[in-house]
Amino acid sequence: MIPAAFEYYRPKDMAGVLSLLEQHGDDARVMAGGHSLIPMMKLRMAEVPHLIDLQDVGGMSDIDIDADSIRIGAMVTQADIIDHADLADVAPILREAALQIADPQVRYMGTVGGNVANGDPGNDMPGLMQCLDAQFTLVGSGGERSVRARAFYEAAYMTAREDDEVLTAVKIPLPEGGYAYEKQKRKIGDYATAAAAVQIVNDGGTCAAASIAMTNLSDTPIYSEAAGAALVGTSVDDAAIKTAVAAMLGDIDPSEDNRGPVAFKKHVAGVILRRTIERAWSRA
Amino acid sequence: MKDEVTREERLDNLKGMGCSRKRVEDARFTQGKGNYVDDIKLDGMLFGDFVRTPYAHARIKNIDTSAAMQVPGVLAVLTAADLEPLGLHWMPTLAGDKQMVLADGKVLFQGQEVAFVVAEDRYAAADGIEAVEVDYEDLPVIVDPFESLQSDVVLREDLVAEDGSIPDGAHGPRTHPNHIFTWEAGDKQTTEEVLANAEIVAEESMYYHRTHPCPLETCGCVASMDKVNGKLTLWGTFQAPHAIRTVVSLISGIEEHNIRVISPDIGGGFGNKVGAYPGYVCSVVASIVTGKPVKWIEDRMDNLISTAFARDYWMKGRISATKEGKITGLHCHVTADHGGFDACADPTKFPAGFMNICTGSYDIPTAYLEVDGVYTNKAPGGVSYRCSFRVTEAVYFIERMIEVLAIKLNMDAAELRRVNFIRKEQFPYKAALGWEYDSGDYHTAWDKALKTVDYDGLRAEQAQRIEDFKAGKTRKLMGIGLSFFTEIVGAGPVKNCDILGLGMFDSCEIRIHPTGSAIARLGTISQGQGHATTFAQILASEIGLPADSITIEEGDTDTAPYGLGTYGSRSTPVAGAATAMAGRKIRAKAQMIAAYLLEVHDNDVEFDVDRFVVKGAPERFKTMKEVAFAAYNQAIPGIEPGLEAVSYYDPPNMTYPFGAYVCVMDIDVDTGVPDIRRFYALDDCGTRINPMIIEGQVHGGLTEALAVALGQEIAYDDMGNVKTGTLMDFFLPTAWEVPNYETDYTVTPSPHHPIGAKGVGESPHVGGVPCFSNAVQDAFRAFGNTHTNMPHDHWRIWKTANELGLHG
């Protein structure tokens, strides 16, 4: 488990990053916390002749909260998310989810940007960001653009980000209502057998809005519009939850791995989603 | 002279046996100041690493090393062809088989060593590995031992004669080219008769899955051949350094006095570091070839996929009883998957280890055991992962059979155990499969355990839970796991225990320094067990010098007396006994010196804590410290100067620690997630040397038991690919997954051990695995479950619930 030789760069600004990306194209990759990338390099599953460390590029480590949205810099770590009291007030689901990622050591290194840019279906934040309808800010030589999390993921490790673009921030509209993030895993530090993110609005006993996304149950995170829609206008009773779960099961496409076969994963996905909805609703 | 210090204070000052002396090792371990093999750095040291086969069974048509030799920093690439002229392309295994050091024409398991790349550093070695081109030709892969015994595919052509006949193996006749041995114990015919005529017979087949000891530190070594003086120094993660020295000498032809083997600090072994690995041989050869020190250190994947696995036993049992539950007979057949080479680490006469302890803690008059060893395309090994030889398998087997029998009898499993326990007055007890249990008081331990956990209350709660579940009020079931185990440790008596002909005694050599401190060296080697702490305590009590004034040293074959190392909970039973015996020799000489100094007859002084006292005149004494000084510096007629002793201890019998465990578990039927609510562990390891260390050992052993029972496995697919080769999939529990353990004890000393100690490091693992497993199985008993195989990971628990129709 030794990576192949690589050149290491530590540019001081974004211009430096972009010019390196332009120069080396496919052969270059940026590194944030390194806690997905370095293991892949050690296993020689990722060959990165030119490694660009984002550590010294400023301006990507802030969490800004304004009247209607949150901006999280790409280099904000999972530990930062957990420790940020104001963030926990306005968007508690972020903290609840971050606490279920890996272990404290990994969370001190792993960044929000790396987690959402990685494109690994096992990562927890992509589904979370889809649930929250986040926008990813991408900066490239052609300038800046914004892509919805719900449109970002194409296949495992394939995203809408171009090779020469850097993800600089995540923008999230202030979430409303009750929330919950539930994850079943085999042990600390494991990716989900099934995980669900739910954000739900209760208007006098009736569900006014619901957003549901699932993790590690397809080769991308799954935002299940149909599952959310199944709850809207109901009292989130047993029948509505059943319909939502059925809709979600229609959207996911898990594959067998060491966690278990497809039938098991689907069953657990249903159970986890039900619990997530119930908990979110109880907080709504 | 007036003695200001009370006897009590003098005892405290010794920090001898029975006190929770803090571990002296921990100061360096907790500060990152340990000295492990990978910390060793020598001038000009090179690094070696392996090209490993991705195929589980293939012929090697060609190995092209030319591109690798062009990689900057690569100095040499060794293949079997290079080792053959030295006769080192194969090496003997501990089980009497032989094993390829580097692939000789074919490979037999994924991850097998094919070529050894020697480079200036580990990075260059890794690049060199990528550049070696190996031309493989696929062969049919066999991962199932039952299929193996039927198959036309011959895994080991080297073990079939030219005329196609099958020569005997190291353990007698073989029935098929892929068959290794049949080993039996007990009385087959009587057992069959008893079973045929029994009132009740329960049967079960169970698979004890393949797993791996997975020590935190992987295996490795540094070999340094000094061409000027002809001496080879070999540092390594060896659980048995002296045995390694002898084996290296025998296979390399280097005279034993020219070989120095050093085991520095070792980061856990659990059986994984007992055997000899190709990395050791290749490093030695590479050092001889290059004239430079060569280091080899496995990475985690290398360790998991290629070094010694544990278990992989397919066990079929039949147990008979009267209607009242008195067990009358037991039959066990095992199909043992040994992988591509038989590299089990067992005493030579016991190819299935001490599996014949499988009658457990019960008075079973008739029994028969038969074990068939089989080759498959999996990694070799079969070591005792935190247990004495195959004892975990044996105890799992009997503790499951008891539960299955309880179901058949419709009887409470705790009561069934009580009815069948060997009674206190039956010890020493001769078991049907041959062992003589030294001492035990099982009923007392069992009653204490059940009372502490309020067993009846738990059963009542469980009954209510089942009602609630059926009424749709809860989706959680409750399991009560019971286990009562008897370990067999301390191998062992040289008359029947040897490894490759090396008798399994152990040793201790003590030197008392003139100022009253001491050094003791042993033939064992700690891998985290705390020997430097506990052995000093034994000595403190025996010779009356404070434990803090005694250095314990192990692991350097140039200085330590010969011994067989540490595994199988043998250190305290064997080397601990040697320590006490050597201490007594010191005391005997010291007594003569004290008598001379006190001007009385030898028999007129007696030992008291830290001094010799004139009988009947307690104010007249000489402390051990004073005696030590006199031993060196005073001319005493008829007594040689100095105060040293050595003892080689050949134990008269094994020791038999036992224990009673209870686990309470809640199981989420819909997700398969278990939640351990309570775990109670009562251990009886005889005399307790250091209660704190015992507790630590129990916690560690239980945690590894939890791992094995609930998820830890080395799984292969049909092509022989290891599916669990990293810690992502190989379950290593963290503090998060581990419950609070409640520990307890009774004390039943071993009658034949000088201090009555039995050993404890492995008991909790042996007893823990069936306890966790029984808890899972018990949760589903009311719904028709009799047995499901481990590991009980989420999906397998879910599957059990699903098959029992609990998902509606």
Ligand SMILES: Cc1cc2nc3c(=O)[nH]c(=O)nc-3n(C[C@H](O)[C@H](O)[C@H](O)COP(=O)(O)OP(=O)(O)OC[C@H]3O[C@@H](n4cnc5c(N)ncnc54)[C@H](O)[C@@H]3O)c2cc1C
């Ligand atoms: C033991 C362990 C357990 C883990 N468990 C979990 C878990 O349960 N859930 C979970 O979600 N994650 C888990 N992770 C992954 C962890 O959260 C990673 O840190 C995270 O996925 C990636 O963040 P990073 O900052 O480390 O990214 P890096 O590893 O540095 O990068 C990951 C990828 O994203 C790209 N990238 C990084 N930053 C940017 C950027 N700003 N713009 C464009 N591309 C970028 C990199 O080029 C690379 O391809 C685990 C990791 C470990 C080691």
